[in-house]
Amino acid sequence: MGVHGLATYLREHTRILSKNVKFTSDSEDLVPVVVDGWSFIYQLYQDSKLPWVYGGENPDFARVISQVVEAWTRLRLKIYFVFDGACPDIKIPTVITRLSQSHVQPALLFFRTSSTSRTTSRFLHETRILPPLSYSACIYTLEKLAENNEALEIHYADEEGDPYSVELAGRVGGYVVGNDSDFVILNAPGYQGYIPLDDMVWESAELQQSLLVDDGPGDDFQTVSKPKSKKKHVVPFGRGILPPGDATDLRLSCTVYHPDALASQLNLPVTLLPLLGALVGNDFTHQSDSDRRSFQSLFFDKRLTVVQRIENAAAAMRSVLSPTTPRKKNKHQVGSVMDLIDRTVNLLLSRLFTPLGSGEVDSIVEKVVTAALQYAINKPEGDSPLWPTGICALHEPDVCAFLPLMSRRVVEESHGVDGETPALIQSAVLREHYIQAYRNGIFSPKLMDVLNTATSWPRLFLETPDLETVSRSITRHLRMWIYSILDDSLGLPLPEEEPYQTESVTETRSQEAEEDEDEDELIDVVESDSEEERTDFLAPLKGELKRLHVSDDDATETDGPLSVVSQRSNRIGTPKVTEYVRRGTRIAAEVVQVTPLHDLLSSISYTVPEDSVDAEEIISLVQKPIEERFTVFLRILESDLPSVRQISPEYLHPVLAIRWIARCLHQRELETGSREREKEKWTSHEAKCLFAAFASWTPSSTSESYAVVGNEFPPIHDRNVQLSAQVLTVLETVEHLTQTLMLTTLVPSVAHCFSGRLFHAFLSGSQALPDNSSEVEVMWRACQDDLLEAFREDRTRRKEKKTRKGQSAAVAVVPKKKQGGRSGGFAVLASLDE
Structure with missing residues (x-):
């Protein structure tokens, strides 16, 4: 991540380029620290040594997140977490390569390795894949902590998170913590420097003093080691971001790199x-x-x-x-x-x-x-406070790169509209809802990719490479609904061959061209080598940067009304979304055409009443009452049943996920009639295992359930791994559909509740299912409602039936053998057994 080779360069020149800072609990003032969210997730999951192969241990992951954040706040740190927004199109080739290296290839190696070798700790460490729901679990935990902790804030970047983090650190006068060498390239006034997560060391005067105490048998004792034995690497106490659990007086020692030091070392202007x-x-x-x-x-x-x-x-x-x-x-x-x-x-x-x-x-x-x-950062004028508006914490609306992503319907419908119509007012409210949802962490950056570049990146995990990827075979239909709803509410980008243009767009572009004609103005480059003067050599290119961030569709917004969003469209052409999914052993781009929302709604027997009083004012599905949106949500998943509606909200996600998986697999079997398709179907026992894993996560039963699992690791079976891949993919897609329809209050996320190890323990039989669990039975009844044939009969039950038939037949045959009058040694032995 970052500049190629720069991390190695920093390590080799640490003494020259870095300084050491220590954070203690007796500091008078709060020290601002901006944390790169994704670096934090990867580093913490690795340091915590939580098993990943089962699909994630999110309850334990949430626990260690709380430990780290609470330990940091005790050191008088003011923490700002920053998570990436939409991925810029220029970075797409890099993302494809990383997905192949970090997900496709490790998964291929996993399934091509023997079951014995792939269970070793070394193999699992070298092929580590981040579980798909880790992001959602982290966001849920941090948002809950921030509710009661004023020293913690969570920010969601406009686009790429690195420039946003450095700009935020400059505003608050703090450091940036992460694992990306770009933080030594990026710079802003007030920025204190970059702290690598790898270089954090926890220190404790109490424990250091205890290490000096000699507990040996005597002064004449001498340790003898073999001369040819290899010296073991001694890891310093507390290295990493996880705080030691048995120490009280903790300090955090960190290494800080600053762009000024790097520029001075290279003898270049910063x-x-x-x-x-x-x-x-x-x-x-x-x-x-x-x-x-x-x-x-x-x-x-x-x-x-x-x-x-x-x-x-x-x-x-x-x-x-x-x-x-x-x-x-x-x-x-x-x-x-x-x-x-x-x-x-x-x-x-x-x-x-x-x-x-x-x-x-x-x-x-x-x-x-x-x-x-891509490294350019807007310099604020004077002391600009955070959150000048509710749209962005750093930027005014006219320079914010995030606002145009939500405003395509504004550009399309504002042309030729005079005054504030009811549709205008409703549209302003609609866009505001989506903006606030994103800033509050309940609108995924994955959805922002669809709005930004018309791309979709379903998360990958362990799945059988010889089978069609789950994100294509099971969840694509749900994503098609997501694309249509987003296009109806906010508008998606149009393909390049079908651009949308208006007169105001053309005029704005021509004005920008006239303003930027002198972008190559002369600058005194030679004399600016002094460290005192800070001439921004990239300043003449800022006009070009603006063009990269603001598309043609967005240029007319500055002088128009607040917002207009409508299902009426003045566009020419149909939006298309490029999905990047696994195809065999590579990442492939597949273009899908977005279906108009009214066509999809008619497929689920949902129509807008024509005699509605506010039919002209309500112009989008998302503006419908929440009960109607919930009905549409259930009908999309083909689960609008009384038994499903009666389920507790925290159990809706797993029930809907299993119902959708079972329906899709059953339909595939009916279409092909293949025996292999029949084997793919879930059994009732497997579904109950998932329900039990979720039902076990309650305040009253969590400790008991995890105490049974303990440090045991259930066996890894290919079948169970594939079931986990299906569940994880569908759970995330259903969560995105919930966020798109703004139903998170009725259908809350359960990502933080999923324990893959517990699920695999139930599946493999290493842990028995709980007896007479009312929650499991309620979920199972709702799951099999109208879908009983979609589940395959359990093999164990088949074997039990065959065994019973065999036993009864044996009982009927034995007397006949005795009546036959055969005698001999074998007959005598057989009679002894009886």
Whole structure:
């Protein structure tokens, strides 16, 4: 993550580039700390050593999250968690590569390894995959903690989380904690520096003193070790983010890196560090499948290490900024930032024997510029407080990159509308609801990807690679509903070949072009090498950055009314969503066309009453009363039944998930008539195992249930792993559907309740199902209602029936053998057994 090789460079130059800070509980003032949310999730799941292969131990994960946050707040830290928003389109090739490396390949290796070898701790550690519901469990836990803790805030970034984190740290005058080297490239006024999670060490004067006490038998005792034995690596006390449980007087020692120190070490202006990151390579310079040739392979010799590449790129930039001879200074004055980038790129390409064409060089320069622009941060004017409006904590609406993602219907319907109509007022309320839902953590960033780039990224986990991925075979139909509802409420991006344009959009773009004609104005690059002056070399490219963040559809919003959202559309064309799903052993892009919502509603026998009083004012499904939305929700899942409606809200998710899985698998069997499809179906016992795993998570029964499991690890069977993959995928999709319809109050998330180990323990029989559990029986009755044939008969019951038949037949046959009068040694032995 971050700039290629920069983490290694920081480790090799730690003494020069870093300083040490310690956080103690006796600090007078609160110390602001911005925590990268995803780095925190990955690091904590690894440090806690929770088993991942069963699908996640979310109750335990929630417990360790609370431990860490409470320990940090006791050290007088003001904690700001920041989670990524929508993924920018420039980062999509990088995300595809990471998904293949972190999910597809480990899963393939898991299923191609013997059952004995894949259960070893080393194998599970090396093939670790983050469980899918970890994010939802973390968000739920943090939001609950923040309700009663003023020292904890949770933020959801407009788009990429790294610039948002550094900008927030600059506003509050704090540090950024994470595992991303981009935090040493990004900079903002007031930013105190980057603290790697790996370099955190818990210290305790009490425990350190106890280590000095000699408990040995005497002074003459001497430890003898074999001369050829390997020395064991001694891990310092408390390394990692998990606080020691047996210490009271704790301190947290951290290593801090600041962009100023890195720029000084490389002898570059700190404002040019983003350009260095783009030249060396970052998350935004990854090549797509159609363009395998990386320009970094053209810049650097393949024999150079990652550290040498950084030094080589920095040397090239210095030679362009400050030529060594006066003659070169007069001849090669750098006139603009684009001139600087162009000359640096050509200098790095000069090592090639065969020079590139001008078109290829221009393409490389364009990629470098685009990658460098991702580090740009808007500088506030004066002391800007947080939350200037309810839309964004950092930005005004006219410069916020988040607002246009929610405003496509605004652009479409505001054209030609005069005055505030009832539809306008309703539309403003609708968009405000979605914005607040996202800022409160009940509208997933996965849904923001659909609104931003018309892409969908279903989470991957362990699933049989020889079978069709669950996200395609079982949950795609539910996602089609999500796309249609979002398009009806907020509007989705249109394909590039079918752009939507209005006169105001064209006029705005022409005005922006006129304003940005002088973006290559001359700047004094040579004299800005002093550390006192902070000329922003990327400032002339800010106009281009604005174009990247604000699409053509969004340019008309500045002078228009607050918002307009309507199911009426002035667009030409139909939205399409690109789903990135597993196909065999790779990540493939599959384009699906968004179905109009009214067509989908008619398929579930739901129509809008024409004689409704407010039929003209209610212009979207999401604006309907919550009872109607809940009915639509149940009908989408084909579960609008009294038995389902009577279930307690915390058990709705597992019941609806199993019902949907059972229905889909049963339908697949009916379509093909294959025996293999019949084997895929769930049994009643397997469904009850899932219900028991959820029912066990209650304040009264949690401790008892987990005490039974203890440290035991149930066996890992391929069948159970596939069942877990189906449950996890459907649970997340149903949660997204709930958020899209704004039904989280009626259908709350249960991600924090799922224990994969308990589920596998019930499935494998290593732990017996609870006897006479009323919750399990209620869930099972609702699950089998109208779906009894969708479940396969249990094998154990079949065996019991066969055994009973065999026993009865044996009893009937034995007397006949005796009547036959056969005698002999074997007959005597047989009679003794009887």
